[in-house]
Amino acid sequence: MARLVVVSNRVPVPSAKGGTAAAGGLAVALEAALKSRGGLWFGWSGKTSGDREIEWLEIRDHGNVTYAVADLNRRDVDEYYTGFANRALWPLCHYRLDLTDFSRKDMAGYFRVNRSFARLLAPLLRPDDLIWVHDYHLIPLAAELRHMGVKNRIGFFHHIPWPPADVLSTLPVHDTIMRGLAAYDLVGFQTDYDVENFAGCMIREGFGKSLGHGWFESYGHKFQVGNFAIGIDTQTFVAMAEEGMKNSIVKRTCDSLRNCDLVIGVDRLDYSKGIGQRIEAFSRFCEMSPSAKGQVTFLQITPKSRSEVPEYAQMQRDIAELTGRVNGSLGDVDWTPIRYVNKTLGRGALAGLYRIAKAGLVTPLRDGMNLVAKEYVAAQDPTDPGVLVLSRFAGAAREMDGALIVNPYDVEATANAIGRAISMPVEARRERYNSMMPKLLEHDVAAWCRDFLDVLSANEEFEPEAGLRALN
Known part of the structure; x- marks a missing residue:
C-alpha cells in the first residue's frame, strides 16, 4: 500500500x-x-x-x-x-x-x-x-x-x-x-x-x-x-454526548436554565455564519411568542476568529452590540433571552450542550458543509431528540432531510421555524431524527x-x- x-x-x-x-x-x-x-x-x-x-x-x-x-x-x-x-x-x-x-x-x-x-x-x-x-x-x-x-x-x-x-x-x-x-x-x-x-x-x-x-x-x-x-466521527460523538451529560459545564447550564427550553448555536466568529441574522430571528421569535418569555433561552457560543483581520474585529463588536440591544429590550431581571459566549469549549462540553438543546440553529449564509449540523443530530437522545433548524445554503442541507430548512436572510421565516422546532411533538421529532441518523452513521468521516x-x-x-x- x-x-x-x-x-x-x-x-x-x-x-x-x-x-x-x-x-x-x-x-x-x-x-x-x-x-x-x-x-x-x-x-x-x-x-x-x-x-x-x-x-x-x-x-x-x-x-x-x-x-x-x-x-x-x-x-x-x-x-x-x-x-x-x-x-x-x-x-x-x-x-x-x-x-x-x-x-x-x-x-x-x-x-x-x-x-x-x-x-x-x-x-x-x-x-x-x-x-x-x-x-x-x-x-x-x-x-x-x-x-x-x-x-x-x-x-x-x-x-x-x-x-x-x-x-x-x-x-x-x-x-x-x-x-x-x-x-x-x-x-x-x-x-x-x-x-x-x-x-x-x-x-x-x-x-x-x-x-x-x-x-x-x-x-x-x-x-x-x-x-x-x-x-463526522459519528459513533464517537454519540458516546461523547452521552458522557457529556456528566460534564460540569453542562450540569451548571442545566441548573441555570431552571426548566427553560434551550436553543443553541455554535459557530466560529465569521461573517459567513449568519450570526447577526440568527440573533435577529430569535429576537423576532420572542416578539411573536409572548409565551416564550422566561421559557426559552438562546445560547450562542462563538469563539473569536482571525481577530487580526479588520472585518472580523468589526463583526465581533457588532454582534456584541446587537446581543446587548436584544437582551436590553426583551430581557427581564430573572431572564436573559440570549447568552453570548466568546470562548472555545471542549468537545465533550459541546456534545452535552447539544444533547440538552431542544433546537439547534445552524443558519450560515454560505457554508461548504457545516459539521455542527451533523454533530447536533448525532448528540441527540433518540427517545427525545431536539430539532435541527438548518440553512439551505449549508452543504449539509443536501443530506439532512430531517431538518427544518430555512433561508437565513428571511428573519421572519427563521423565527417561525424556531417556534415550530420548540413546539414540535416528540413523535415528529423522532421521525426527523430517524431519517438522518442512519446517514450519519454510514457516511462518517472515515x-x-x-x-x-x-x-x-x-x-x-x-x-x-x-x-x-x-x-x-
Whole structure:
C-alpha cells in the first residue's frame, strides 16, 4: 500500500506526551488514515518566526506517522494567510464580493509560500507516495510540485464552497487559480452544486472542457472532479454526548436554565455564519411568542476568529452590540433571552450542550458543509431528540432531510421555524431524527477519507465510456 502524504495549512503535531494538538474530527480522521498506511503530515506549524525565511522543517516521528512542519515569518503570515487566503479567497468563495480585498502583494506572498512549501516537501517524497492536499490555502501546491518534476498522484479537497463563474472571475488571478487546480489528479468538493460551479468556471471561462463522467481536460492535463460530502466521527460523538451529560459545564447550564427550553448555536466568529441574522430571528421569535418569555433561552457560543483581520474585529463588536440591544429590550431581571459566549469549549462540553438543546440553529449564509449540523443530530437522545433548524445554503442541507430548512436572510421565516422546532411533538421529532441518523452513521468521516483515497489511488486513465468510480 502506498504511503499517504497529507498536506494542510496547519498540522496538529502530537505533544511530547503523545496527545494530539487538535482533537477535531477532521484531524482525527486524517491521522487515522495516515496511521493505517504509514505516512507524512506536512504543513505550517502555526508559529511565526520573526523575519526569517522558510528554510527548514521540524520533523518528528510518532508511531508510523512523520510530522513535518515549518514556521512562517510575519510577512508570510500577513500576505499568504491573513491577506490572500482570508481576505481574498475566503470571502470570494463565500460569495462576499463586498468583502473581497485583492492585493498583488498578498497574491505574490500566497504563491511564494506555496512555492516554499513545495520546495521543502519535494525531497521528502517517495515515487509511489499518494499526496492529499487540503483547502484553499494550498491550491497552487500541485502545480509547484509538478514544476519540480513530481509525478505522484496528487489529490485536492476544497472544504469551503466553490463560487460560480461570475463570482470567481472577479478575482484578477482567477485563471492562475484554475490552472493550479488543473494540476491535480483528483479535485474534490463538498456538494454537487460546488462541482457544477467548478465545471461552469472551467468551461465558460475557456480554461478547459468536460470529457464526461467527472473527467475534465485543462492545460493539457486530464483530471477527475467529484463531490465527497465530509462526515463526522459519528459513533464517537454519540458516546461523547452521552458522557457529556456528566460534564460540569453542562450540569451548571442545566441548573441555570431552571426548566427553560434551550436553543443553541455554535459557530466560529465569521461573517459567513449568519450570526447577526440568527440573533435577529430569535429576537423576532420572542416578539411573536409572548409565551416564550422566561421559557426559552438562546445560547450562542462563538469563539473569536482571525481577530487580526479588520472585518472580523468589526463583526465581533457588532454582534456584541446587537446581543446587548436584544437582551436590553426583551430581557427581564430573572431572564436573559440570549447568552453570548466568546470562548472555545471542549468537545465533550459541546456534545452535552447539544444533547440538552431542544433546537439547534445552524443558519450560515454560505457554508461548504457545516459539521455542527451533523454533530447536533448525532448528540441527540433518540427517545427525545431536539430539532435541527438548518440553512439551505449549508452543504449539509443536501443530506439532512430531517431538518427544518430555512433561508437565513428571511428573519421572519427563521423565527417561525424556531417556534415550530420548540413546539414540535416528540413523535415528529423522532421521525426527523430517524431519517438522518442512519446517514450519519454510514457516511462518517472515515468513509469520506476512504472514498476519496480509493478514487485517488485507482490511477485510472480516462476512458470515454467509463464513469467516475466511487463518486456520488
